Amino acid sequence: MKSQQYVLKMNNISKEYYGTRVLNNINLEIKAGEIHALLGENGAGKSTLMNILFGMSVIHSTGGFQGEIELEGNKVDIHSPLQAMNLGIGMVHQEFMLIPGYTITENIKLNRELIKKDFMNRLMPAPLKQIDFDEMNKEARKALDTLDIGIEEWVKVAGLPVGYMQFIEIAREIDKQNIKVLVFDEPTAVLTESEAENLLKAMKKIASTGIAIIFITHRLDEVMEVADNITILRDGQFITRKNKADTNVFEMAELMVGRQIESMVQHDVKDYDNQPVSISLKGFNVAMPGEEVRNLNLDIYQGEILGIGGLAGQGKIGIANGIMGLYPAWGEVLINGQPLTLNNPKESIKRNLAFVSEDRRGVGLLLDTSIEMNIAITAMQNKDKFIKKYGLFSQKNHSEIRKHALEMIQKLDIRCIGPEQITRRLSGGNQQKVCIARALTLDPMILLVSEPTRGIDIGAKKLVLDTLIKLNKELGITIIITSSELAELRSICHRIAIVSEGKIEGILKPDDSDTDYGLMMSGEYNKLKSKEVI
């Protein structure tokens, strides 16, 4: 066995989704007992690579992939997660896949239950065989002990702290007899610091038993602590493979983010100290599930384009949703110095805020309603536009709605059959333009745009971004763009605030270095900078 150097080799892996290349000639090589960190931004291709390794159906239903996978020197074809499991590849999920009403043992042994070996049981058909709980408890105990977890194996999972749940997931994987490769997908994202420390210790211990670990994370300091080797992906490309000893946090941050930035506009350098503040957030909290904002402070100046960036799940999406009153928010929001009543969408619209939601089809559009009504409805309901009044009674002003819609269709270049077409039939880019048109119909002072280019093609992307710049320049609208695409933010914003763990990690200029961006995104900027000062 010693002659086989690598337990897992993924050679020249490429994958296309509907003509878009998401992975390009990726190589990954892992030795037994090695902890191998896989780094990259959201959308770099880490999940796709892991989906390929697990033979997930999304891969095969979209035309498979190119390249080959070798396990212990043998070429393998992995068609299903079950097969991957049988081959000894395990996964610790980001979201816990545990059954709350079952005990820890039952969860660990789920679908791999041990059967009692007495005579009667042998005669029973498989679904009716008796389960040997004593034996199962013993094995579960062993797995838990490997991880140094003192918790009793007969406790129900429901109500356990998340830290424990993570360990139960791991225990389930290492309890499998033939496990060779174990994937940790951002295991520390939901853990507290001490829990994370325990987890890293456990990882080292597992690795020392000869299991290879693929460690996916955004936290660079954890990588430095446990990883032996590091592979970095960016935009589906293999960037580099390094030994931990040959690199440092700064270099990794730069390699993760680094890319050519082409600025779409040349902004005049503004002296922000003398600009009036448009929106001021003080101790702002938003309880948006998965995107919580915690005690955030931020000033947005009049007439600027402010970008809000950061990794998924850090809370950047929550800010705009909180200001618009769509998710429970508390704290203080001042608009031009006047406090805004929170948790009241109508009030936010009245204060001349307009919002283009990141969830275009869920929140942004009435999918079975015409383009013209989609554009007009919010202004109609909140500003009494497009309405003919007859005393108590009102009727929609059809001709005015039509006129306005045609104007918008022309101005924003919405490609459609006509203003009566329902929005469900439009392409993503054109749907987005309808959303922007509706926001503009409100004549906003401040425009909040979330993920304006998600899921739309490159041509439409440029059009949408150009439109935003035009609005800012010509009408002086203050624009707040939230986006996962850093390059996009850097190409059009005056300033970019990076959010990490629900707070502003720092505010950067578009031409600041990739290293700074990378460090802020992974939430290490302030930690490292303060160390440097000392």
Added chain:
Amino acid sequence: MRNKLHVFIKQFGLPRIIIVSFLLSLCVLAIIYNLSIAGLLSDTLVRTGMHGVLVLAMVPGILCGIGLNFGLPLGILCGLIGGLISIELDLVGFTALFTAILVSIPIAVVVGWGYGILLNKVKGSEMMVATYAGFSAVSLMSIGWMILPFKSDEIAWIIGGGLRTTITLTERYDKILNNFAAINIGNLTIPTGLLLFLITMNFIVWIILRSKAGIAMKAVGDNPRFATASGLNVNKYRIFGAILSTVLGAIGIIVYSQSFGFIQLYQAPMFMGFSAVAAILIGGATVKKASISHVFIGTFLFQGLLVVALPVANKMLTEGSLAEITRIIVSNGIILYALTQVGGGE
């Protein structure tokens, strides 16, 4: 050609094509059995006008997002109270009819408001809750009919307490709309007044749907998250829809009674919601989408089926009670079929 047919089927909807062909085959049978087609058509028109407003009551419910209003009996009960009060006041003719309607509207508004609040508390299972809200209200009012202090001899039993199960309208406003400006062409009678009333009610609803509140209500029903983001109070407009539906239910039963010639109390309103639901579904509506045209098409098809199926069944099965059984099978069968179409096409 094939393609055109395909497009036609998609636009008109397969369920409707099936129902129409079933109706046509029944009509062929009716001709074979030598039944009067003009008579059947007259009956269909009368029943369309008679049930039309009740079916129309489904539209605001569907559009505001509470789904098919199985709680229609609530509105019907309000209408019945209005009808009784107008008799108690000893009114006759159009005065009686419109007084009944005007009295029932405020009652229906209050009931619809409470009903809307109830439905806001059970989002996601409105239709099931509505069904049982209707059932319980009918049962509760069965006690109500026993103790309400109506004095008129026409309404109350002369001996003992409580109200009659069936109250004749012959002296009051029996068929007053049906006969208004009715046109006779041979054997065919067109109940002009009744149909005009139905058209007027549809027009009023159409106007409401184009008003600011109506548009808001449609947005709430279509996508509540969108509506919230547009600053609309979702619960408020759902209540608005529930009130509108209940009021139409109240008006609907009064029109129904004048055409039927009787007011029926106690258990009678129990299942009236179902035929209205079936009619609008056959008309092409879904749980999320409905329009005025669905009301006309659906009511005509549904009532047409019942009107034609009964005499045909009578001729086919001369055996005493078998015809009645057939009628029940056909009408419930259509309702069942319609309910399987809840998802609908596009």
